[in-house]
Amino acid sequence: MVKNDSKKHIIIGLVVLLVILAGLLFAYTTFKPSPSGDNKTVAITVVDSNAKEKNYTVKTDAKYLQQVLEDTEGLTYKGTEGDYGLMITEVNGETADFNKDKAYWSFYINGEYCSYGIAEQPVADGDKFKIVYEVQE
């Protein structure tokens, strides 16, 4: 009887597991960030620690922001791979050191804070990105 119960629990558990896995795959296809089109023109503005702005206009077929950054002539960046993707630590040679200065590089898309890491941030024609050196108050 106890053995039967345990078997029943395992079967129920496995079914729940598969249902949740299917649910996750469905949710991913619904909510995943989706890029659009080729031949896009994207504007990037870098605001450094002295609030000095540097503007770039990039023509790109890239789907995600990371590829756009790589395609942007004159813009350099460095980052470290973390739990939540690539964490940008240096832009155009300037390092934002959170541990030292509470400083970090913020990414904005069309005036809104980016919800994704740069590898997942989709890029559409006409998007305006801003990369800003910010210090936590």
Added chain:
Amino acid sequence: MKFKSKEKSTTHLTVRELTILSLSAALLFVLQVALGFLPNIEITSLLIIIFTLVYRFKTLYIIYTFALLEGLFYGFGIWWLMYLYVWTILFAIVYLLRKNKSVLLWAIISSLFGFAFGFLCAMPYLFIGGAGAMLAWWGAGIPYDIVHGIGNFFVALFLFKPLYSLIRHIYSKAL
């Protein structure tokens, strides 16, 4: 002079217990950092399941020491808020199901926790950026949750028995 029974209290700690719980928290932290290079393959969930089965309520000391160590090591960001509740949720689930003896069922529970991890961690974003930000954050991380759930299943399936026996043996000697 009479000593109180060491086993009766659920929260009172003897020096030996304190040592074992501290070392358990340190072990949890070191293994989390050591396996950090593997995306979402971790042993933290399994260890918390085993700690809950062996230490019961005293596991909460380990969970919050672990959260504190994580914060000190990686910095106290938004992500840190979820460390205060995700592991406690796992503890509560395991505590409620503590009579279960099937390794396969623990592997299923650990796997379900892995699948739900991203959703649970997205909760703070509901209050910061609203439902849209929460769903966007969760949605982008679903592939990692799937890897996490599958990884947790196999880690628990293969390591539950040896680790459970070892930790129970060490703890019973300390009492």
